[in-house]
Amino acid sequence: xxxxxxxxxxxxxxxxxxxxxxxxxxxxxxxxxxxxxxxxxxxxxxxxxxxxxxxxxxxxxxxxxxxxxxxxxxxxxxxxxxxxxxxxxxxxxxxxxxxxxxxxxxxxxxxxxxxxxxxxxxxxxxxxxxxxxxxxxxxxxxxxxxxxxxxxxxxxxxxxxxxxxxxxxxxxxxxxxxxxxxxxxxxxxxxxxxxxxxxxxxxxxxxxxxxxxxxxxxxxxxxxxxxxxxxxxxxxxxxxxxxxxxxxxxxxxxxxxxxxxxxxxxxxxxxxxxxxxxxxxxxxxxxxxxxxxxxxxxxxxxxxxx
Amino acid sequence: xxxxxxxxxxxxxxxxxxxxxxxxxxxxxxxxxxxxxxxxxxxxxxxxxxxxxxxxxxxxxxxxxxxxxxxxxxxxxxxxxxxxxxxxxxxxxxxxxxxxxxxxxxxxxxxxxxxxxxxxxxxxxxxxxxxxxxxxxxxxxxxxxxxxxxxxxxxxxxxxxxxxxxxxxxxxxxxxxxxxxxxxxxxxxxxxxxxxxxxxxxxxxxxxxxxxxxxxxxxxxxxxxxxxxxxxxxxxxxxxxxxxxxxxxxxxxxxxxxxxxxxxxxxxxxxxxxxxxxxxxxxxxxxxxxxxxxxxxxxxxxxxxxxxxxxxxxxxxxxxxxxxxxxxxxxxxxxxxxxxxxxxxxxxxxxxxxxxxxxxxxxxxxxxxxxxxxxxxxxxxxxxxxxxxxxxxxxxxxxxxxxxxxxxxxxxxxxxxxxxxxxxxxxxxxxxxxxxxxxxxxxxxxxx
Numbered sequence: 001x002x003x004x005x006x007x008x009x010x011x012x013x014x015x016x017x018x019x020x021x022x023x024x025x026x027x028x029x030x031x032x033x034x035x036x037x038x039x040x041x042x043x044x045x046x047x048x049x050x051x052x053x054x055x056x057x058x059x060x061x062x063x064x065x066x067x068x069x070x071x072x073x074x075x076x077x078x079x080x081x082x083x084x085x086x087x088x089x090x091x092x093x094x095x096x097x098x099x100x101x102x103x104x105x106x107x108x109x110x111x112x113x114x115x116x117x118x119x120x121x122x123x124x125x126x127x128x129x130x131x132x133x134x135x136x137x138x139x140x141x142x143x144x145x146x147x148x149x150x151x152x153x154x155x156x157x158x159x160x161x162x163x164x165x166x167x168x169x170x171x172x173x174x175x176x177x178x179x180x181x182x183x184x185x186x187x188x189x190x191x192x193x194x195x196x197x198x199x200x201x202x203x204x205x206x207x208x209x210x211x212x213x214x215x216x217x218x219x220x221x222x223x224x225x226x227x228x229x230x231x232x233x234x235x236x237x238x239x240x241x242x243x244x245x246x247x248x249x250x251x252x253x254x255x256x257x258x259x260x261x262x263x264x265x266x267x268x269x270x271x272x273x274x275x276x277x278x279x280x281x282x283x284x285x286x287x288x289x290x291x292x293x294x295x296x297x298x299x300x301x302x303x304x305x306x
Numbered sequence: 307x308x309x310x311x312x313x314x315x316x317x318x319x320x321x322x323x324x325x326x327x328x329x330x331x332x333x334x335x336x337x338x339x340x341x342x343x344x345x346x347x348x349x350x351x352x353x354x355x356x357x358x359x360x361x362x363x364x365x366x367x368x369x370x371x372x373x374x375x376x377x378x379x380x381x382x383x384x385x386x387x388x389x390x391x392x393x394x395x396x397x398x399x400x401x402x403x404x405x406x407x408x409x410x411x412x413x414x415x416x417x418x419x420x421x422x423x424x425x426x427x428x429x430x431x432x433x434x435x436x437x438x439x440x441x442x443x444x445x446x447x448x449x450x451x452x453x454x455x456x457x458x459x460x461x462x463x464x465x466x467x468x469x470x471x472x473x474x475x476x477x478x479x480x481x482x483x484x485x486x487x488x489x490x491x492x493x494x495x496x497x498x499x500x501x502x503x504x505x506x507x508x509x510x511x512x513x514x515x516x517x518x519x520x521x522x523x524x525x526x527x528x529x530x531x532x533x534x535x536x537x538x539x540x541x542x543x544x545x546x547x548x549x550x551x552x553x554x555x556x557x558x559x560x561x562x563x564x565x566x567x568x569x570x571x572x573x574x575x576x577x578x579x580x581x582x583x584x585x586x587x588x589x590x591x592x593x594x595x596x597x598x599x600x601x602x603x604x605x606x607x608x609x610x611x612x613x614x615x616x617x618x619x620x621x622x623x624x625x626x627x628x629x630x631x632x633x634x635x636x637x638x639x640x641x642x643x644x645x646x647x648x649x650x651x652x653x654x655x656x657x658x659x660x661x662x663x664x665x666x667x668x669x670x671x672x673x674x675x676x677x678x679x680x681x682x683x684x685x686x687x688x689x690x691x692x693x694x695x696x697x698x699x700x701x702x703x704x705x706x707x708x709x710x711x712x713x714x715x716x717x718x719x720x721x722x723x724x725x726x727x728x729x730x731x732x733x734x735x736x737x738x739x740x741x742x743x744x745x746x747x748x749x750x751x752x753x754x
Contacts, residue, residue: 045533110555112418142453145449151448231415232532233564259502260534
């Protein structure tokens with residue numbers, strides 16, 4: 001089952017999801033009036049798109065409807081899709097495939113978003129594409145995080161570089177880069193401690209890891225992936241902004257999209273911070289981390305749920 | 307601070323209302339539009355916001371403005387009351403079973419922070435002279451059992467685990483027996499986290515519930531959860547009839563609107579909040595405090611009420627103008643002190659002022675200050691009017707006379723003059739804080 005089906009299926013699990021809402025609005029509204037916009041606004045906010053981005057989308061829609069002389073809700077629906085699609089895609093590199101090899105991915109995010117799990121799945125994804133993958137257990141803070149990543153490395157069948165709990169994460173990353181070089185690894189994926197983004201010293205630690213990567217892995221293709229939980233609300237924006245302060249953020253891995261949460265916040269993040277979504281997690285299985293396809297994402301959002 | 311974002315928003319909103327003489331329907335609606343946006347940005351669920359705004363609007367428009375309050379203050383009062391209503395009227399404690407062990411089951415989504423919270427709760431009970439037992443019933447997430455064991459080790463609390471090959475239902479069952487035999491009076495069961503749409507998980511949780519009949523089923527919710535919080539809370543509540551909610555990760559800059567949503571949708575109380583990464587970072591949830599915090603008003607309503615009773619409005623207004631123009635004299639200082647005395651102790655008053663960090667007040671000896679105030683009064687009363695208005699003319703012979711007249715020493719007089727200078731500085735600091743907070747001139751709330 002492809003992720004599109006999974007996504008549709010999971011969207012179908014809830015009665016009043018955005019899809020239904022928007023669909024209902026489009027199906028039963030025969031004219032484009034204030035009520036139409038208001039309900040649309042509600043539907044977008046209910047999917048965590050956020051007030052600011054919602055207003056931006058609605059304003060753009062209003063303008064386009066006027067400029068293009070759109071008169072039917074059907075056409076307005078197409079226009080809405082295009083607006084969101086434009087936000088998601090414009091000037092963005094949506095591919096997770098590294099520009100060249102070897103590559104190093106640093107994976108960051110706050111506590112509990114599913115970083116370690118996503119790294120396991122990401123390793124599986126890359127391994128299946130024929131890359132030689134190495135994991136670095138850089139979360140030396142959370143109890144048993146190293147064990148958790150180790151279980152994943154065994155499941156996927158890739159090697160892991162680790163030290164003991166409480167050791168310096170920058171040292172782990174240093175070792176990992178050296179190992180990646182000597183073992184001729186294609187892709188190194190580094191776990192980091194889940195941290196609340198407002199914890200200064202932990203962010204400093206991240207900066208230090210970054211410096212190690214810059215210095216030791218200067219010939220590596222480098223990307224930082226931010227893992228976001230689809231159930232997170234507007235705080236995800238703050239998270240992204242804080243991580244941007246200490247590092248480039250090249251892409252988002254959106255997890256837990258198989259629940260009832262719509263993950264609409266990524267539209268807001270694309271709009272305000274210009275960070276593309278690259279992968280999405282749509283289930284618990286090892287292969288449930290999939291490439292993000294904005295067309296299908298938007299299509300799935302507006303697909304009628306039977 | 308948890309709700310600071312929302313706080314600021316609402317304060318900005320109400321600043322617009324302050325200073326207006328009469329509260330019209332238009333004013334209320336305008337303010338409520340801002341309240342609505344602020345709450346939405348804080349991730350309070352759309353429907354909850356709608357209901358909240360409607361009920362506040364209704365009350366605000368329908369009611370006569372209380373004599374002692376300005377219309378703006380009155381709206382704040384209503385918003386505050388409704389927020390308290392929404393979050394539960396009073397704090398809620400853990401139900402301790404008369405027949406030990408008390409069984410607490412933690413449920414929730416992945417990543418909400420159940421395992422850490424289990425350890426925090428255990429430490430909380432240990433400090434209250436209980437003997438908790440942690441139970442590792444999450445057999446799915448890799449290393450979840452080990453995580454609980456490590457945390458249990460850190461706080462020296464036994465962890466009951468049977469590995470990940472035994473069904474969680476059997477683990478839970480066996481743990482109760484173990485607790486009885488080993489005199490553990492609180493059993494905290496850490497269950498697997500999965501999505502609320504996961505039927506298998508829900509069935510498993512239902513079975514555990516049936517088997518161990520927990521005294522508490524607490525839903526652990528990430529304070530950063532967005533609109534979906536209501537779906538999550540509703541699902542868990544429908545299937546398990548939860549007894550309460552624990553809010554985690556409230557120490558981020560999250561506005562924590564999920565707290566409002568979850569409470570509104572389930573009607574179940576929020577019992578604890580997790581506020582940090584350390585295992586000792588756990589707080590009991592006080593709805594009224596939280597509501598005050600949301601409004602960013604300190605306990606401003608009490609302060610308003612007290613002030614209205616004690617302070618002559620006209621005099622207060624004059625005083626405010628003097629403060630702003632920096633024409634504040636010792637004479638005014640004396641008058642201010644006399645008015646302040648009518649209000650109650652200095653400490654209580656300062657605590658009620660918004661924007662004051664209460665924890666920093668511990669450094670101040672208030673009783674000493676109050677004794678000092680009696681002296682100050684005597685000294686100022688021994689000055690001539692000229693001296694009170696223009697302290698700079700007080701030379702050493704004047705000081706000698708004042709000291710004699712007030713039964714104090716020259717040092718005391720010097721001290722007062724310094725104190726006065728300090729008071730002026732303090733006023734400047736207050737206005738700086740206020741400027742920092744909302745870029746406006748500082749106004750004592752009771753001067754309105």
